[in-house]
Amino acid sequence: MVEDWKSYEPLIIPDIPNLHRIEVYEEHDGYRAFRRILDNPEEWSRTNVTNEVKAANIRGRGGAGFNAGLKWSFMPQPDERPRYLACNGDESEPGTFKDRNIFEFNPHLFIEGALIAAYAMSVDVIYVYIRGEYIDWVRIFEKAVEEAYEKGYLGEDILGTGIDIEMYTTYGAGAYICGEETGMLESLEGKRGYPRIKPPFPAQKGLWGNPTTINNIETLANVPLVINNGADWYQSIGAEDHNGPVLYGISGHVNKPGVYEYPAGMPVEDLIYDVAGGIRGNKELKALIPGGTSTPVLRADQLEGVSMDSNSLRDAGSMMGTAGMVVLDEDTDMVDLLWRITHFFHHESCGQCTPCREGTGWLEKVLLKIKNGEGEIKDLDLLLDMTTQMEGRTICALADAAAWPVRHTINRFRDEFEERCKKSVHAVA
């Protein structure tokens, strides 16, 4: 757990006006990490870069929390095939609104991180896939890419090294599933965003059948920090086994919602009461969804001493996810809340595989019944049963993501659900 967070100065989005402009970024040591690598190819061989990043243990910020450097090391040896890095800026997990800040306020940090990743994996082309709704941020980010091309950081013969790396920005058109890494690959290939079966993994067969690595935007923005300051320094920030700066998106019933940058492992209570200014209207805290809609909700009484890192949250019965924290006050109607969550997954299920396509709709319909005062106690058990029928049975994790909130919200707020059913028109004594 992090205690001295009050003195923390943001690293991903530092307080520097106009940092999105490349001259300003360069003035503040921007592209230094990338240049260092290019200037010292022996010290910073592709393998050494990968190993350093692996040692830093940058946990993927897109939700899965996988070690980014380790992921890079899955890429096969270069052969005649083109190699891709696909950067996931789809950011559509409800409660999550962090990556847009990087596009807007420090795009070059991300570009530099992506370049270092591309160098380490001998990647030829970087695709940056941004959700279609973020069209304004796409435009902002495209300007930054243009600047990087003009300065010779991107394109052919980068900074005279003979290395060629292209970066292309593109965007979606409204589909949560395109945030799933292989759904995003399908969307990049211009198709319906149907996640792919694994194996083969993207590192073996990704975009157009070629080796591809997928990283989240924030994850890559951490990379230059590691190269500049070393893995040890990076390890020293945050919690044990979960390091580095994290963009916390705090929303819901707090006085000061927004994105905040602090080390991983922040005490939940400090984030809610100190950073985000406490609960609106001086109400009591009822629950927290710690990392986006699919992470299991925690009751206020489960939050004591919990910090925002994967171990602590796992022990508490939830997950870090995207660190998109949704704070819920005492007046929150958990039945309504859960119904709306299932409505989301029902709307966003791609429909490719059976348990998710059918299960998400069934969950929503039963919860709507309960919400409308027509539920029965047995419906709660049916819902719980369905979650086990969905979990682990599908191509991607959307079904799991839909199942977990149902299971945990009902289990953790069973009284509230039973109460609603008992008042129902179908209630039996």
Add this chain to the structure above:
Amino acid sequence: MPEVFIDNERYEFEGDYMALQFILDLGKEVPFFCYHPSMSIPANCRQCMVKAGQYIKDEETGEYELDENGERKIRWFPKMQTSCALKLSDGMVIQTQETSEEAERAQKDTLEFLLINHPLDCPICDQAGECPLQIQTYKYGPEGSRFEVKKVHKPKRVQLGPRVTLDAERCINCTRCVRFAEEISETNQLTIVSRGDKNYPMTAPSETFDDPYSLNTVDICPVGALTSTDFRFKARVWEMNQTPSIDITNGKGCNIDLWTRDNEVLRITPRHNPEVNDYWMPDEGREAFEQFNKNRVSRPSITLDENNQSNTSWNNAVETFAEILEAHDPDQLAVFGTPHASVEENYAFNKFFNLLGASNARFTPHIIPGYGDDFLITDDQAPNTNGCRLINLEETDDTGIQSAVTSAKVVIILSDDLVGRGVLSADDLADRYTISLATNQSDTTEASDLVIPITCVAEHAASYVNIDGRIQRSFPAKETKYTNRRLNLEMSEGRLDRYGTNFDNWVNEEHKIDCLPVWEFLNHLGERIGLEFQYDHSRAIFDEMSDRIDPLKGISYERMDEELGVQLPIEQQEVTQA
């Protein structure tokens, strides 16, 4: 050799294998919907779940690690696996629904999901009786439904194309149809539209599903979502007989099944033959069922005066034919065999006139250049061009046929609409005595003086040599006036055949055509004119051919049945318009 353990049995395997296909090849069963051996594997129905793991091997010794009871240790995969996409590896352990309650449960769970939005309208659904969803629900599904909320509604009775009707509510989104149009027929006419539980297959709005292979999607649809517009509501599948046969509408010789009820062919579906047509056939070949039922020549007929034909008795037909033959020298006869009839028919026909002293029958291939594709549709419009060559009929072009007619007094045509296909005109035949031995009414039979009705491919056992030189054969599927299902052991007998009597309203004698196999007719004719010619069965003809014709040595009906046809050692000839 690498080994796998399935339901506690050890099997060896070689090469790349997916678990489901391996299990199916063993003759065991795991339920599935979206998997199809000839298409890509989307693993989207999630029905073929099995429990899988790996025996743990000591890396140094290569020996399996044992637990305290001396049993091999297993590392189970954390999730249930879809066996269709599970690649076998050495030491893999698989438990299907037969030995794993978890697998059984997972399969039951998936079926429950598949059924919640399915209309469950089996009583009015054409697929009932041959529906994988229905069958597997009976075998592996839940007993009742816990679904008490509203089903999703989708378009019904959509005319997707000229031959295929869609009921989107029945669809389980297996994407077999879409993959077929992408990967097999390559017309790309189908896609899945919308998202989530609103998904269903569709064409682009301005397009129609007129893929020349569109009806294959009906075959592979595992539910009643895609049905044949023509066959819809015509018959329940359990009322029909299924008889193996050969597509005679082109040169490919697709292996097919004829589906009959009360001696009418009601539909044609492809029969799997990896060497010829895999699981597929062109829509055109399916439409041939009409010609087996309708517009048939039934009872011999004879021209009384200028334009009027009248039915006549078999005796009179034999007598008339004999008198014509007796009145003419063999060199006054123009005898035409045909690529549209079987090898046996052509052989017997040709032999008969050889015995009379005529030279070998002529035939002209029936080719429409550019008609075919690189798949199952061929330029050759006939099923047996290579068969005619095999028995040394004299191949000629249209002009050769015309000049033979010009120099003849009598024209004898075996089952070939030479007038209809433009080789001859009715005028060419006007001044000659023309005898047609035919299955169907045509411009040629109309221009003939004597018409002898003969059996079609659906009524006899006979063989055909396709454009690639493969000989394959048919079985009798429908009775004629002179055959009887109960006596002919080669014929299949369905419930309605077995229990139907003339007093039942589903039995109609009209469906039995008054015709004879060509050899049987020639037996009668030979007897009348004192020719030594007698074949009791096409089998006897084939046996004789296999004795006398080199490429047929050692080939029999039995071999053709066992090996799904036999590739002949004949040079593959480019079939061209002569």
Add this chain to the structure above:
Amino acid sequence: MTEQELAFTQDELDEIERIKAKFPTNKAATLRVLWVAQEKYGHVKPEVQNLVADTLDLPRSHVHGVASFYTQYYKEETGTYVLDVCTCLSCQVCGGYDILHHLEDELGIKAGETTEDGMFTIQEVECLGACGYAPMLQVTNGVYANNLTKEKVDKLIENLRKGKKPEFESMVMRQNEKRKKELSQ
């Protein structure tokens, strides 16, 4: 509008070429060219989907499948302004439905409908990634209007009727005080 009348201008075709150049296949350009088409026509009804398919030399069914999968493509004609009101999670608990219902009342239509004058379409949408600024809405796949109140919504409608769209609002992190100060100057 008949299919014959639909065509991309040379400028649009040039843009499409630039999009195609980013990818090794034409198919990959599908989403982006649908966007180009939607920008031009205001929707991607079937005939527009066909134009996209034909321009990219792709099966029409493919483009139809894609257009129908992604919710930002308008498969039917919409009002001049489409108001996408988020009611998902954070917006739900921060009054997103109040905003939606207020809009419905003000404009006399329900979510999914278009006003008679063809000015506004209201849609209820899933999370737009502005959870800290809830409740919020997006105007015609473009700018975000954050931290909505009923008063703010009324003002927005009034402005839109005058043809005045809201401007892009930079949501600076509270920790970035210098930036904030700069922005406010």
